[in-house]
Amino acid sequence: MDKQIVCINWGTRYGAPYINRLYRMVCANTTPPFRFVAFTDTRDGVDPGVECFDLPEMPGFMPERTIGQWPKSRLWAAELADLKGPFLFLDLDVAITGSLDPFFEFGAPQDVVLARNVAKPLNRLGQTSIYRMPVGALASLQDVFAADPQGVADKYRFEQHFVTKNAPNGIKFWPTGWVRHFRIECIPTFPLNYFKDTRPPKGTRVVIFAGSLNPPDAIKGQYNDAVPHLSPKQHILRALRSKHKLRAMRQYFRPANWVARIWDQAEGN
Incomplete structure (x- = not known):
């Protein structure tokens, strides 16, 4: 499985310092070759080793009165720049403490794999701070969301709950402890x-x-x-x-x- 690592940045909360820090953590914990791709609304100050692309179009509109990170739904598109196949997504504010290589070896390439939401262990909910999926695997969810962003957000609150409950072929979880x-x-x-x-x-x-x-x-x-x-x-x-x-x-x-x-x-x- 090719190693493609993706992050997304919008607004002013994170920016280049977080993108660069994540890139260097990935470099220190991933066996080459790999691609590190940032979908971002700013490229100023971003390390030249990072492949930057403009933010994909936001499906529908940004919901109000919700606390989920719904702009992540941009990455559910059927096409995502020139990426093909599975990619590993990482939030900009994670801390990498071990090798990322096993995240590319676990399961099958077509799987949608999420972290477990340990805040609600009995609900079997996923957490999208780190997930892997093939490009386009959630395109149908993007269509559902775009048709009624506020309604979807009001029902599920968090985009990761929406993915957990509605991924077309279900989800898997990373092994316990990773x-x-x-x-x-x-x-x-x-x-x-x-x-x-x-x-x-x-x-x-x-x-x-x-x-x-x-x-x-x-x-x-x-x-x-x-x-x-x-x-x-x-x-x-x-x-x-x-x-x-x-x-x-x-x-x-x-x-x-x-x-x-x-x-x-x-x-x-």
Whole structure:
């Protein structure tokens, strides 16, 4: 199976620094030859090793009042630049901790393979921070979405739920342990989060940062800007003043120095 890695960038949240960092992580963890392709609305500052293409057309319109990443539906098109066959998609804000080669060897070329959504383990839902599929495998879903973007988004909320439930030939999941969710699987459980460092479990290849907690937050040791990192004592005092005390207590974790090391290496620092 040819190795084609794809990412997508729109708006101002990520841009060239994230594209370049992901590219360098891929280079460090993938046996050549491979293609690294970015569909992006900006090429300024992007590493010359990245093949840049304009964003595919948005099917229908961008839904409102939804929290899913529906612009990813651009990649469901029947044709995608000059790509042919399977490609591996990666979100721009992942941390790669092991070889990506097995992601190209797992299953059959025609499979649609997603990460498991560990936030809802009993619902058998997929997570699209890292997935593999052949070009055009979800073209029929793009047509359904384009016909009623708001209706689809209101029903499924997340584009990954829509894919999970409606992929024409079903989906498969990556083997357990390859992909880990930082907030759920890398932060020690309460009360150990106050005494032990975060870490990816043994065998992890990619760490995803679903939700509002992203790698810069992980490096700082904070859930988000609204919950900045404090000393354990200060965090506990703040939690005791909150409405949801136990949940707030669980939101403490130490700065993730291993994420900082991965990102520093990908930036050449």
